[in-house]
Each structure stands twice: as structure tokens, then as C-alpha cells.
Amino acid sequence: MSALDFAPRPGAAPFASMVAAQAGAEVRAMLRNGEQLLLTMIIPVLLLVGFSKAPIVDLGPGERVDFVAPGVLALAVMSTAFTGQAIATGFERRYGVLKRLGATPLTRPGLLLAKTLAVIAVEVVQTAVICGVALGLGWRPQGSAAAVLALVLAGTAAFSGLGLLMAGTLRAEATLAAANLVYLVLLGVGGVVFPLDKLPAAARPVLELLPITALTDGVRDVLRDGAALPLAPLAILLVWAAASLALAARTFRWE
Amino acid sequence: MTSPAVELTELVKRYGPRTAVDGLTLAAARGAVTAILGPNGAGKTSTIEICEGFRRADGGSVRVLGLDPVRDARDLRPRVGVMLQAGGVPPAMRAGEWLRLVARFHAHPLDPAALLERLGLTEHARTPYRRLSGGQQQRLSLAAAVIGRPELVFLDEPTAGLDPQARHACWALVEDLRAAGVSVVLTTHHMDEAERLSDHVVIIDRGRVVAEGTPAELTGAERQLRFRARPGLCLEELLSALPAGSAAKESPSGHYIIEGQVDPELLATVTAWCAAEGVTTEDLSIERRTLEDVFLELTGRELR
Numbered sequence: 001m002s003a004l005d006f007a008p009r010p011g012a013a014p015f016a017s018m019v020a021a022q023a024g025a026e027v028r029a030m031l032r033n034g035e036q037l038l039l040t041m042i043i044p045v046l047l048l049v050g051f052s053k054a055p056i057v058d059l060g061p062g063e064r065v066d067f068v069a070p071g072v073l074a075l076a077v078m079s080t081a082f083t084g085q086a087i088a089t090g091f092e093r094r095y096g097v098l099k100r101l102g103a104t105p106l107t108r109p110g111l112l113l114a115k116t117l118a119v120i121a122v123e124v125v126q127t128a129v130i131c132g133v134a135l136g137l138g139w140r141p142q143g144s145a146a147a148v149l150a151l152v153l154a155g156t157a158a159f160s161g162l163g164l165l166m167a168g169t170l171r172a173e174a175t176l177a178a179a180n181l182v183y184l185v186l187l188g189v190g191g192v193v194f195p196l197d198k199l200p201a202a203a204r205p206v207l208e209l210l211p212i213t214a215l216t217d218g219v220r221d222v223l224r225d226g227a228a229l230p231l232a233p234l235a236i237l238l239v240w241a242a243a244s245l246a247l248a249a250r251t252f253r254w255e
Numbered sequence: 256m257t258s259p260a261v262e263l264t265e266l267v268k269r270y271g272p273r274t275a276v277d278g279l280t281l282a283a284a285r286g287a288v289t290a291i292l293g294p295n296g297a298g299k300t301s302t303i304e305i306c307e308g309f310r311r312a313d314g315g316s317v318r319v320l321g322l323d324p325v326r327d328a329r330d331l332r333p334r335v336g337v338m339l340q341a342g343g344v345p346p347a348m349r350a351g352e353w354l355r356l357v358a359r360f361h362a363h364p365l366d367p368a369a370l371l372e373r374l375g376l377t378e379h380a381r382t383p384y385r386r387l388s389g390g391q392q393q394r395l396s397l398a399a400a401v402i403g404r405p406e407l408v409f410l411d412e413p414t415a416g417l418d419p420q421a422r423h424a425c426w427a428l429v430e431d432l433r434a435a436g437v438s439v440v441l442t443t444h445h446m447d448e449a450e451r452l453s454d455h456v457v458i459i460d461r462g463r464v465v466a467e468g469t470p471a472e473l474t475g476a477e478r479q480l481r482f483r484a485r486p487g488l489c490l491e492e493l494l495s496a497l498p499a500g501s502a503a504k505e506s507p508s509g510h511y512i513i514e515g516q517v518d519p520e521l522l523a524t525v526t527a528w529c530a531a532e533g534v535t536t537e538d539l540s541i542e543r544r545t546l547e548d549v550f551l552e553l554t555g556r557e558l559r
Binding site for chain 2: 003004005006007008009010011012013017018021022025028029032033091092095096097099100102103104105106107255
């Protein structure tokens with residue numbers, strides 16, 4: 001056992017290494033949590049394989065996987081940035097983790113940056129898995145990766161804002177229930193695997209304003225149809241991001 | 256001259272209509288152990304959480320290492336170690352992982368493995384926090400409070416729910432911190448803890464300081480004669496046999512305390528009186544007043 005010298009020698013670690021340490025811990029927590037993996041990996045992959053292989057719903061002309069893969073990529077972003085982050089942060093608030101971390105040199109901006117980096121890191125893993133499976137199913141993506149990246153980042157910001165808004169105001173149990181419910185509803189009505197034109201025409205103008213629909217449409221326009229950067233979906237996502245992050249910043253309760 | 260570790264002046268904290276801290280003034284010296292002692296609901300946690308920067312005061316002033324805990328939070332965080340009363344660790348995180356994470360927020364941390372060893376947690380290093388016993392969770396929180404080699408440590412009820420071994424381990428750590436020059440402010444409602452560990456004890460009740468001093472100052476030089484006998488002895492008759500200025504009470508039933516000039520003469524008078532009454536005394540002893548006596552005198556005996 002090495003000697004413990006308690007003589008004061010205080011000092012914060014460099015900001016970047018504090019953020020890296022916290023982001024690493026957040027990624028490990030997400031990849032270790034069974035329920036989170038169900039939402040972020042297993043359900044998206046099952047939907048990808050199921051809807052690509054089985055003619056359950058008429059997905060329009062073209063290869064089925066070319067329709068399903070972009071929707072599942074959008075779902076993956078929502079599952080991590082919104083559902084997973086809302087539930088994890090809600091319980092961290094409840095267990096006093098946010099409070100305790102607030103007393104370390106990490107600081108709140110450092111904590112939020114670490115959470116964002118962790119979400120992006122998990123999205124990278126999800127994207128690799130989903131693209132690998134989709135390519136194995138004969139997927140032939142079109143368009144520019146940069147356009148998809150812009151949409152995914154805007155979508156991540158929008159969903160993170162909504163997730164933190166929920167986690168910072170509701171009780172942890174209410175966040176758990178609501179985040180799962182929203183995930184299911186948006187999976188159903190957001191054009192992820194069920195084409196929007198199968199839903200009542202009257203509902204469509206509203207549904208098209210949802211962040212999940214904007215992300216799905218935008219990513220699908222690029223990857224299936226080879227569109228340049230789809231500006232309308234991008235604009236919808238940026239408005240959601242600005243509104244939700246601003247509201248979350250005003251209402252978030254740390255304990 | 257350096258400022259005290261903590262300096263509170265006329266501190267006020269309200270929650271709605273309830274006043275939790277009501278004009279509290281205290282100073283905790285640097286390099287010393289200061290205990291804030293009080294019954295449940297006395298305002299201990301509110302006071303310490305204002306010092307930690309978690310809550311804002313509604314009135315008065317707060318200085319921690321000469322700085323404002325909210326405005327100067329960025330400067331204070333690395334210099335101040337914090338142990339919350341409960342929780343604060345993600346339930347799925349392993350004990351060793353948490354300590355290594357907190358260590359990485361600091362420039363010159365202690366070795367996490369050595370600290371785990373010191374607190375008897377080495378074999379639980381890979382156990383998730385939620386599966387640790389209450390005492391193990393407390394020890395892990397204590398470890399996280401000191402790993403960054405802080406100048407000042409706030410411990411909110413550090414030994415609540417600990418078994419005797421773990422309490423002694425915690426006390427030994429606090430003694431080592433003081434020996435190394437760390438300032439420690441702790442809350443407790445264990446009198447023996449305050450009496451044993453602290454250089455300075457502040458007794459608070461209903462959000463105000465009711466007494467403060469060293470344990471010796473608070474308990475005074477006064478000694479007591481204590482004994483057990485059958486309940487219901489006539490104390491007035493006994494008192495009439497004792498020198499003026501003596502006091503006698505039965506508390507609880509069958510336990511007698513005589514205060515005053517406790518000397519061999521008084522002892523002889525009491526035993527002679529008991530013999531004359533045909534009363535057998537047991538556990539007769541002369542003791543210093545304990546902090547518990549002082550505490551109960553000041554804060555009352557009723558449960559709340």
C-alpha cells in the first residue's frame with residue numbers, strides 16, 4: 001500500500017481531460033445498461049431486418065431496405081439523444097449524481113459537454129452497426145455524407161434539448177414512462193418504418209413538423225434519393241433545437 | 256492573516272414560510288475540525304449546503320476560504336471536498352470506477368487504489384454502488400471527498416448508519432486529515448463523535464447557535480456523582496443533607512445525578528444517607544459532564 005499524503009494540494013485537472021473522463025464514464029454507462037441497449041441497438045436492428053425482409057407494409061417503389069435504413073438511422077439518433085439521455089439524466093438528478101458532480105471541478109458546462117460527446121460516441125457505434133446490417137441486406141446509399149452529418153447533428157441537438165427538458169423538470173419515474181411513450185409514438189407516426197402516406201392526410205402537415213419526421217425525411221431524401229442538403233427538414237430541426245435547449249436551460253433543476 | 260476556513264455571519268435560509276437557518280453566526284478555523292451539532296431539523300444540512308454552494312442564503316454573509324461559495328464556485332471547487340448526506344453516485348457505477356473518475360477531475364489526486372485500501376473497500380472495487388452496504392457507500396463518499404487533496408472538507412453526517420469499525424475508520428481518517436493541515440467541517444448528532452474529533456463544537460438548534468466552544472469548555476470543569484438505586488428516592492431530604500448549591504435529579508427513573516462540589520465529603524454524605532435509608536446503590540461513579548448532557552440541557556428532551 002502506498003502512503004497517503006493528505007497534505008492539501010488542490011487543483012483542477014485540465015478541462016479537456018475532465019470532460020474526456022466524464023464522457024468515457026457516460027459511454028460505459030450507456031453501453032452497460034440493458035434497457036438502453038434494447039432501445040438504442042436491438043429494436044432498431046430488429047426493425048431494420050424485419051421491415052426490409054418481410055413485406056408487412058407497402059413501402060413504395062425501390063428496394064425495401066433503401067426506405068427502411070434511413071428511417072432506422074433517424075430512430076437511432078432519437079433513441080440515444082432523447083430517450084436514453086432523458087431517462088439516464090432523470091435518474092442522475094434523482095440520485096443526487098448531478099448535485100455531486102456539480103461540487104467537483106468538472107462544472108456544469110463541462111458535464112453538459114461530456115454528455116453531448118457521449119451521445120455522439122454512442123451514435124457512431126449505432127451508425128456502424130446499422131449501416132453494417134443494412135449493407136448486408138443489400139442497401140445502396142446515395143447522396144453526400146456531409147448532408148447526413150448536418151441533419152444528424154441538428155437532430156441530436158433537438159432531441160437532446162427535448163430529453164433534458166423532460167429530465168430536468170419531471171420526476172425520474174415520470175421521465176422514464178414519458179420518454180418511452182414518446183419513443184413509441186414517434187416511431188409509429190414519424191415515417192420511420194411506416195410511410196407517412198399510409199396515415200390520414202389531414203394529420204400529415206402536423207406530423208411533418210415533428211423532429212423525428214424531419215430527421216427521417218431529410219436523411220431519406222439524401223440516402224435514398226440522392227438529394228442535396230434538404231433545407232426544410234434541417235430548418236425544422238434547428239427550430240426544435242433552439243426552442244428546446246433554451247427552454248431546458250431555463251427550467252432545468254439540478255436536484 | 257488568512258481568513259477562516261468558513262465564516263458565517265447572521266446567516267438566514269427560508270423554505271417558504273419555514274425558517275431553517277435563523278441568523279446563524281459561526282467561524283471554523285483553518286486546520287481544525289469543527290463539528291456542527293444539533294438535533295434533526297436544526298438547520299445543519301441547510302447550513303453546510305449553503306457553504307458548499309448548493310443553496311443560496313436568504314440573508315447574511317457566507318465566506319468559504321475567504322470566497323463566496325456561489326460567485327467564486329469555479330475557484331472553490333478544486334479546493335473543497337464534499338461528502339453529501341446520501342447518494343450522489345450512479346447506482347450502476349463500480350466503487351473503484353467512481354473514485355478513479357473523481358480523481359481525474361483533480362490535478363494532484365491521491366492514488367485511488369491506496370485510498371480504497373485505506374477505507375477497506377479494495378475487495379469491493381468492482382462492486383456496483385447500489386450493491387454496496389450502507390456503510391460501504393458512506394466510506395466511498397468519504398473517499399471521493401478527500402481524493403482531490405482539498406484544503407477544506409465538508410462532511411454531512413459522515414458516520415450516520417456506520418457500524419463501529421467503519422465509524423472508527425472514518426474518525427481515524429478525519430484525524431489524519433487534521434494532522435495534514437486540512438480543515439474539516441462536519442455535521443453530526445452523535446455527541447461522542449463531536450466530543451472525540453473536534454477542536455471546536457457549535458451546537459445549533461432551530462437555526463441558531465445555542466452554544467459553542469471546545470468540548471472541554473462546553474462540558475465544563477463541573478463533575479457529577481451518578482448512581483443507580485430504586486426509583487422514587489426523596490431527593491429533597493437528600494439535598495438537605497448536602498452543602499448549599501448542590502443539585503440532585505432522577506433521570507431517567509432509578510438513575511440519580513448529584514451536581515455541585517463533588518468531593519470525598521459529598522460522596523461520604525450521599526452513601527451515608529443511602530445507608531440510613533436502607534437503599535442499596537449501584538454503579539456509583541464520579542464523572543465529568545458529557546457533551547450529551549450539555550446538548551440535552553440546551554436543546555431539550557422532547558422528541559421531534
